[in-house]
Amino acid sequence: MRKHISSLSNPLIKHLLLLQKKSRLRKTSGEFVIEGIQELTYAMEARYSLKQVLVCPDIFEEDISLDALDCEVLEISKAVFEKITYRSSTGGVIAVADSKELTLEKLKFETKSPLILVAEAPEKPGNIGALLRTSDAARLDAVIIANPKTDLYNPNIIRSSVGTLFTNSIATGTTSEIIDYLKKHNIQIFAAALQDSSSYLEEAFTGPAAFVVGTEHEGLSEHWRSEAYKIINIPMEGKVDSLNVSVSAAILIFEAKRQRLNS
Incomplete structure (x- = not known):
């Protein structure tokens, strides 16, 4: 059974919200946020390393096999999901990933x-x-x-x-x-x-x-x-x-x- 998050006060949710807003945090942590099934699929194909994938069961469209993901998969409430996403057409998925050195x-x-x-x-x-x-x-x-x-x-x-x-x-x-x-x-x-x-x-x-x-x-x-x-x-x-x-x-x-x- 997956861990379920229903509070915006959860440390991971707070961290995710800051990653979305703060360029400096993205650079110092080496992490960033991916929103949407298509975007997440492309990132996985490009071999980006995922840290957490957060899924809203009320919205999730099963275009990705969650069991195949090599990272922590968490469930979040619809209320939390709507607060941390910018678009409605995301398929119910948002993730935290490691950035790459673009040299x-x-x-x-x-x-x-x-x-x-x-x-x-x-x-x-x-x-x-x-x-x-x-x-x-x-x-x-x-x-x-x-x-x-x-x-x-x-x-x-x-x-x-x-x-x-x-x-x-x-x-x-x-x-x-x-x-x-x-x-x-x-x-x-x-x-x-x-x-x-x-x-x-x-x-x-x-x-x-x-x-x-x-x-x-x-x-x-x-x-x-x-x-x-x-x-x-x-x-x-x-x-x-x-x-x-x-x-x-x-x-x-x-x-x-x-x-x-x-x-």
Whole structure:
């Protein structure tokens, strides 16, 4: 018989709530929260280590075999579950897991011509989630976050990415570290910027390539522009001169995919 929790004063529930809110606690404890059956399934497939899985029997949809989980499984009341989850469509499951070190050295490529997305200093969880969804859809070889301003295990990123935080190969680093890494692996840097740039439609992306995108407000730092193999832009025909970063990335990524399919 599983232990049942019905009080918000339970130490584990208090810890879980703090993990959701406090980036510093996520970093010091090495733990984070996963909400939802799909997200939990992706995390398990990516071999994330689970600490606890909390199940609400009144809501739980049996898409996961609880007996097969190599961690503590607890039951919680519906009242507690509704207090600690952000969405109603979670399938009655929430979990605490160990985070991973998202270092450049851990990246592994299964192809000689990897296609990579680099995002410099993204801050909004919604934008990061959209970038991860696009990268998953295109099956990119890696997503690298330069100078991250937001903890990637932020619950809002996991939610907005619909779990693709776990399906992508992800690393973080400083701009200098990432440029050195890309050059060491002979990966051409295509920096998306307006200054001194050419149309992305004029370039070939069939070799090892990394698209580098910045924020809408600040764009890319000079370091990326000076170290790029090519600076590219997406021609605009209206009055605005920029797109949402996830939209820009998607246009570039799927042009590269099109070229690779036809090469």
